[in-house]
Amino acid sequence: MNWLKRILRGVFDHLDGWLDAACGPRFNPLVQLGALGWLMFWLIAISGIYVYVFFDTGVEDAYRSVEALTHGQWWAGGIMRSLHRYASDALVVVTILHMLREFAHDRLRGVRWFAWITGLLLIGFIYICGITGYWMVWDQLAQYVAMASSRWLDALPIFSEPISRNFVNNAGLSGRFFTLMAYVHIFAPLAMLAFMWVHIQRYNQAKINPVRGLGIAVTIALVGLALVHPAESQGPANLDALAASVGLDWFYLPLYPLLDVLGAGWLWGLALGIFVALAILPWAPPLKRPPAAVVSLDNCNGCSRCFDDCPYGAITMQPRSDGLPFSQEAVVDPDLCVSCGICAGACPTATPFRRATALVPGIQLPQHDIAGLRDKVQAACSQLQGDPAVVVFRCEHGAAVSPPADGAAAVIDVPCTGMLPPSFIDLVVTKNMAAGVMLAGCHEGSCHERLGVEWTEKRVAGLRDPYLRDRVPRQRVAVSWASPVQWRARRDAMEAFMASLKGGTETLPAQAGQAGKPAWRLPARGLPGAVRPVLQVVLLAAAMWPLGFLSATPEVQLRAANEAVVTLTFSHAGQHQHECKKLSPEELAKLPPNMRRTTGCPRERWPVSIELDLDGKTVFTATRQPAGLWDDGPSSLFERFKVPAGPQQMVVRLRDSGRETGFDYSAEASIDLRPGQNFVIDFRHPDGFILK
Ligand code: HEM
Ligand code: SF4
Ligand code: SF4
Structure with missing residues (x-):
């Protein structure tokens, strides 16, 4: 699979890459x-x-x-x-x-x-x-x-x-x-x-x-x-007719x-x-689910940011259960949690600047704890060489990052860029642990965890809590959104970001449609402005074409030009298998009082058999069992045959009495079938066959 x-x-x-180039990622x-x-x-x-x-x-x-x-x-x-x-x-x-x-x-x-x-x-x-x-x-x-x-x-x-x-x-x-x-x-x-x-x-x-x-x-x-x-x-x-095609x-x-x-x-x-x-x-196969996020009540102040940011509605805010002076607390439903870590990125207590107590935030993933992340960042930054050096936080679902061989970049994997509390960027940049930080996630419109890219952009731009503080120069923070096949775009973004850090660029390239204080990003390489609208119209027209075509074409052939149709059908209850008989006093005594009737009529009916001859040849025989749990309902048949148009000698016979040989009803007709005609053979008791 x-x-x-x-x-x-x-x-x-x-396809995402091509449509991004033609329409822009937002309109893909x-x-x-x-x-x-x-x-x-x-x-x-x-x-x-x-x-x-x-x-x-x-x-x-x-x-x-x-x-x-x-x-x-x-x-x-x-x-x-x-x-x-x-x-x-x-x-x-x-x-x-x-x-x-x-x-x-x-x-x-x-x-x-x-x-x-x-x-x-x-x-x-x-x-x-x-x-x-x-x-x-x-x-x-x-x-x-x-x-x-x-x-x-x-x-x-x-x-x-x-x-x-x-x-x-x-x-x-x-x-x-x-x-x-x-x-x-x-x-x-x-x-x-x-x-x-x-x-x-x-x-x-x-x-x-x-x-x-x-x-x-x-x-x-x-x-x-x-x-x-x-x-x-x-x-x-x-x-009364069958079309040749539809x-x-x-x-x-x-x-x-x-x-x-x-x-x-x-x-x-x-x-x-x-x-x-x-x-x-x-x-197929079942997912080995990583542990769900856990709340540490001692560190949760009930601010509900994790509740607002969880893409999967796995967090509810409930009345405080531990007596601390806050009105509510976060509760995770492990059956809804996908372990994306975005809640940890949203929690204001997940800050690496905390010194007084051990770094345990209000909420985090046990397998990607925030204290461990701080240790990783410190260890990675201490190994960095070269100038400028960058720390890349890479989401495991996006394009790969190939750090330059000279040790000028360290890559730290996270389940989603949304798991990174903005205070970590603050720490790295303002403490000059690296010249810059890059957040490298999934394709822009297709975040594996739905909202990770959007929340990250907004937090960095100062549009959503927890904000990246104003003191962090945004030209030292980059974002790169790319799917696994867009590794070239990722590489180019990284090289260009490092070059821009080297050049000490103070102003960010203008970013269309971005509000707040956005991070640095490599301008998207799309098609020239004049070509785009033309291409978009062509793409839309191309998408409409199959709708128009396949909604009524190609036609299916229902019959050949010189064919007619014979419909053979009945819904008829066969005769009772047993006669009604008078019950003896002993038989009556065996029955419950409410079922004592002087005559007993067993309900079972005989199956109904039918046979059709066309031009002297038997072309169809069938036996249909009675419907119902006690075999007491009607037997039914509905069959359609295509036959050559033109004159036909037709004989049809029906047996409903269980007799071993012969039939109880029969009818005969000489017919001249028109092409496409639907000739119906029905049976009604007691009239017999109806041919028309
Ligand atoms: C009338 C048809 C459908 C509509 C209108 C529809 C709409 C949606 C919407 C709006 C979302 C949420 C997207 C987001 O905000 O992230 C979604 C998610 C999803 N849909 Fe559908 N859907 C339809 C049919 C289907 C079918 C046929 C399947 C598969 C059998 C499917 C599978 C999914 C899955 C797996 C997700 C969740 C993705 C995730 O966890 O991020 N949907 N759908
Ligand atoms: S790990 Fe993701 S899914 Fe689970 S509670 Fe946190 S934000 Fe929600
Ligand atoms: S974001 Fe942190 S502090 Fe706020 S409710 Fe969630 S766990 Fe508690």
């Missing part, structure tokens, strides 16, 4: 896929409400109302309908990418299993919403979806009568399915919204809005796609064509297999 993660991680890291869509999922949800909800206002449920009304909306008011309803479809397709794309990205970054094991499993359930909701949406329009695609979904569901042994029997032909179609679909299509998104909320429950400040510029650009691009390539219906549904939405219906290849049972197996394989990933 690790090799797959590594390959995917490399792919995402490279790949680092905000979850937030883009939320945006898609809102776009779908708004456009869906608009479409629903003009939508009529019902066999004929559904298609007619959607056509009127698409063509009668293309400038509003048409755009809304297309936006509804394309945002739904985009939701599938961003969700799958989001899932792959979390997998690639190994953000699914340990405590994170919760987000992974709730995410998987969200995929289920997305598909229920999408499939019922296509069903409601009642065009030819809807007919295909209805038939194929029913056939798929009928393979489950839970329905007493096949759902497919609701779609035998136009005459038998009732509006109740449309009402059901409309309910499901409205309530499934509401349930999905509740699940989306559950999905991010364990996250402090979950990012549910993409950066504004990106959100606007994606919305405009989707509206543009809606204008250039409006979503259309595919001709009205007609159950255009599929390959985002929602990619498994449907496999029904004909694998059959419904195997397709369930495949879908279930995929789900189970994904569901066990958080435990």
